[in-house]
Amino acid sequence: MAPMLGFTEQVFRNTFVKHFGGLDAAITPFITLVEGKKIKERHLKDLFPEVNQTLKIIPQVIGNKSDQFVLMNRYLLDMGYREVNWNLGCPAPRVAGRKRGSGLLPYPEMIESVLNTIFQQPHPEISVKIRLGYQSPLEINQIVPILNRYPLQFVAIHPRIGTQLYEGKVDLDTFERVVPQINHRMIYSGDIFTLSDFEYLQQRFPEIHDFMLGRGILRDPFLPEKIRGNASLNDNNLKQRFESFCTELFHKVVENSTFEPNALNKTKEYWTQFSTLYQNSTSIFNRIKVVQNVLEMENVLFNIFNNESFKN
Ligand SMILES: Cc1cc2nc3c(=O)[nH]c(=O)nc-3n(C[C@H](O)[C@H](O)[C@H](O)COP(=O)(O)O)c2cc1C
Numbered sequence: 001m002a003p004m005l006g007f008t009e010q011v012f013r014n015t016f017v018k019h020f021g022g023l024d025a026a027i028t029p030f031i032t033l034v035e036g037k038k039i040k041e042r043h044l045k046d047l048f049p050e051v052n053q054t055l056k057i058i059p060q061v062i063g064n065k066s067d068q069f070v071l072m073n074r075y076l077l078d079m080g081y082r083e084v085n086w087n088l089g090c091p092a093p094r095v096a097g098r099k100r101g102s103g104l105l106p107y108p109e110m111i112e113s114v115l116n117t118i119f120q121q122p123h124p125e126i127s128v129k130i131r132l133g134y135q136s137p138l139e140i141n142q143i144v145p146i147l148n149r150y151p152l153q154f155v156a157i158h159p160r161i162g163t164q165l166y167e168g169k170v171d172l173d174t175f176e177r178v179v180p181q182i183n184h185r186m187i188y189s190g191d192i193f194t195l196s197d198f199e200y201l202q203q204r205f206p207e208i209h210d211f212m213l214g215r216g217i218l219r220d221p222f223l224p225e226k227i228r229g230n231a232s233l234n235d236n237n238l239k240q241r242f243e244s245f246c247t248e249l250f251h252k253v254v255e256n257s258t259f260e261p262n263a264l265n266k267t268k269e270y271w272t273q274f275s276t277l278y279q280n281s282t283s284i285f286n287r288i289k290v291v292q293n294v295l296e297m298e299n300v301l302f303n304i305f306n307n308e309s310f311k312n
Contacts, residue, residue: 002214022224033063102162
């Protein structure tokens with residue numbers, strides 16, 4: 001499961017694996033590196049071991065200060081984590097503009113300096129998740145030799161550049177050129193929405209054995225099972241399985257939220273994607289987006305589940 005801030009926090013991860021199969025692990029949405037005195041319990045709550053018993057997780061951090069990274073590594077080791085992933089891909093302007101996420105890719109010397117320091121201190125296994133660059137896919141050329149100098153656990157690549165955000169196409173030609181240059185295990189991430197998207201990538205990149213699913217699992221939560229060739233998928237129970245997942249997710253989101261409007265907004269965000277499974281997707285989302293309270297959401301969902309059909 002790809003990290004998706006605002007979507008794949010522990011409530012979603014745990015509910016997902018209770019209802020669907022096919023995933024090996026999740027990288028968590030990023031935790032921002034901060035000075036020691038700013039690390040509060042709240043900051044790490046998505047990583048608490050007691051809420052992460054159902055799916056293996058790899059905590060992800062974002063930042064550019066090696067002392068903060070070293071400190072976070074100590075916290076993670078104390079919490080029992082043996083791996084951490086460094087986010088070098090986030091394209092959000094307020095993140096990238098501060099030389100974090102993909103905003104660090106034009107500064108290879110900063111990346112090297114951070115890696116150099118953290119590898120000299122106690123650390124879990126380190127991996128990175130990167131884009132091809134921030135402004136240009138040529139930036140990856142300066143990054144690869146640095147990554148190759150450190151014993152990284154894996155390199156996950158989302159083959160877009162930062163300024164593209166999530167627009168345009170993934171740049172598979174540059175990705176193809178870069179793959180043989182990287183001497184680490186590689187994970188591919190980007191635009192796998194259907195089984196045939198996956199099969200195309202698997203055929204084109206036989207040297208890649210690990211794939212990350214992000215928006216694809218929100219639009220089709222059965223996708224990991226389809227990719228694994230799970231034979232138990234039969235048309236009759238798909239809708240029922242999906243709807244029992246949605247019901248539980250909604251209740252857990254409400255339980256975990258101290259403010260009703262936040263729980264409703266989060267549910268509406270999920271339904272921007274979930275509604276696409278249904279024939280009347282636009283009308284369904286229109287009904288959900290105007291809901292004002294929890295009881296009303298329960299009624300709207302009940303009506304959708306009883307009256308609406310899945311696509312094909
Ligand atoms: C809403 C949203 C939040 C995301 N949050 C993160 C994040 O916290 N860390 C990260 O490395 N990538 C993040 N990503 C990028 C995804 O992990 C993934 O690489 C990207 O969406 C491409 O894969 P997909 O097409 O399968 O979604 C996010 C993407 C989206 C759409």
